[in-house]
Amino acid sequence: MATIKDVAALAGVSISTVSRTLSGIAPVSDETREAVMKAVEELNYQPNVLAQGLKRGRSNLISLIIPNIMNPIFPAVARGVEDRARNMGFNVILCNTDEKLDVEEDYVKKLQMRWVDGYIFATASGNSAHIRELHGQGVPVVLLIRGMDLAVDQIVLDNFKGAYEAVSYLISQGNGSVAIYNGRTDIELYQERYNGYLKALEDAGIPFDENLVLGSAQNAEQTNTYPSVMEMLEKGLRPDAIFVASDPMALGVMRAIRDFGLRVPDDISVIGFDNLEFSAMLEPPLTTVSQPLYKMGALAAERLIKRIERKGASKPPRIFRINSKLIVRHTVKAK
């Protein structure tokens, strides 16, 4: 590939002049500019990003750190990050941590050697010392999907409101008793969804029944939803509806209801959370709460890169609490 020297030689100027012409930062005479541009064109010259980075202390690389791209909420997030980053002249390095702290720390260490300019974290981890440290060193960081108590930009869903609206909708349709199947409440977003559920009940004057709380505490993931729902049904409990804190979990819930011999939504209504691609294609199509994952990813990338580019003189950090949207399909019945 052609280097700046080749361009300088062909244009008959010094490499300094080539550099200045290209950066547009200093004044250059018209004829010089023309000669340089012609040479650039002719040689199809592209500046070497490694060399630029070494000089400027920048790599134009950001890193997206997520638990697992195979978790169905992340592809849209990643796509949003990638698209916006590309438009702003950055590439993104994708990292999967499986929620393992040591993997995450190892990644960050390696990426620092690479002079990655900024980090988007969409990982949980109660202990996030390495994120704090990064931020303490002045490295731009933004938190996505999962927030934490740190003075950086955060793009998170208004989970409380999303859950509140879903449960209120259920109640408005005449479903007097509403169960919840929640995720791990040590993850903040599930705790918020739980709070939204409680508040909706309270505002409707419906007494809380702890027998109607499934999942939650334990390491509850979708695989477990089936037996717990079965168990509840076998105990003779018959809520009018179940609010399920994620679409994949809702699948297991619906299957359990059906295998028990009941119908969705005729006997029990179900509402999910996430609005994954397959949710619309289920039988019946799932009513659920949609989060604008793509947009959230794009916003995260944009905030991060703006910070990278302004460096010190940035605006104070901000928490973006994004609104979800209820998607009404066919798993809720008016009673």
Add this chain to the structure above:
Amino acid sequence: MATIKDVAALAGVSISTVSRTLSGIAPVSDETREAVMKAVEELNYQPNVLAQGLKRGRSNLISLIIPNIMNPIFPAVARGVEDRARNMGFNVILCNTDEKLDVEEDYVKKLQMRWVDGYIFATASGNSAHIRELHGQGVPVVLLIRGMDLAVDQIVLDNFKGAYEAVSYLISQGNGSVAIYNGRTDIELYQERYNGYLKALEDAGIPFDENLVLGSAQNAEQTNTYPSVMEMLEKGLRPDAIFVASDPMALGVMRAIRDFGLRVPDDISVIGFDNLEFSAMLEPPLTTVSQPLYKMGALAAERLIKRIERKGASKPPRIFRINSKLIVRHTVKAK
């Protein structure tokens, strides 16, 4: 961050010696080594990858170029690539092209400025001049999922065999007439699946009926499957089974069958292709053909990186034709 100079100063040696000690490539006295290592430890020194790259002409970065991470077959592929790359000391830059040639070319151009060491392409594109060019320049390239006529490593599914087995299974269960809902046959893998379908019919002595061929030619994607199936049903055609060339398309097919008032599998059996995560959770769970996406991604990364490391003296390119596996669930009924 500490640089090699700091280490040299602290250890009381030259930077050359530090470099040699760390690379382990040249002999160093024991006491020197100890002093250097102690300094490295103390300063928590990490060599600057940008500087190393500039010197060595290597970035330890590979690029994975796919149509769209939101297409459900790609998360597993990406995860496989990323895991293996990481184990081998490389990071991966993810690129989504939406099958647009100009986006893809633009990406490659930018990535070359970054001295990306190798490329994994999982994109179609009849016109793949830029891939040929890359390969012509001696840049390591591997093709994944979608092959082409080029002398590089390729990791592709044996689509012919997968389809052949699926259709033969359908026939063995007594389904005498089998329709196919195929993808765009200008994409090689769909053409191969079509050929497998034809061959299975032929080997079973079942005459080919062109009325039973849906999708295929047009820009057929999942959204379109519903109306075409409806149309076929309304024409009075009643195949015993439909072989659908992808799971997302199978969803629409099943819905159409059901909306028409028939049952899956009692009236019409359905078999998909891909074995996506949601396929097991459908109602009824989908019988389908599984491709080992994660493994294929990992293999692609491994081959690519081995080539990067050996450079010139590599083995001749090889086409890996991976076997699929029939996953029997509940959408096929013995007749």
Add this chain to the structure above:
DNA sequence: CTGAAAGCGCTTACAG
């Protein structure tokens, strides 16, 4: 407006 020079942080012949 333009060029020569220093330097970003490394690696690697070249001497010794």
Add this chain to the structure above:
DNA sequence: CTGAAAGCGCTTACAG
């Protein structure tokens, strides 16, 4: 076994 020097491809004060 070790150090001084050149150089990877750029950018950016510093002179002029």
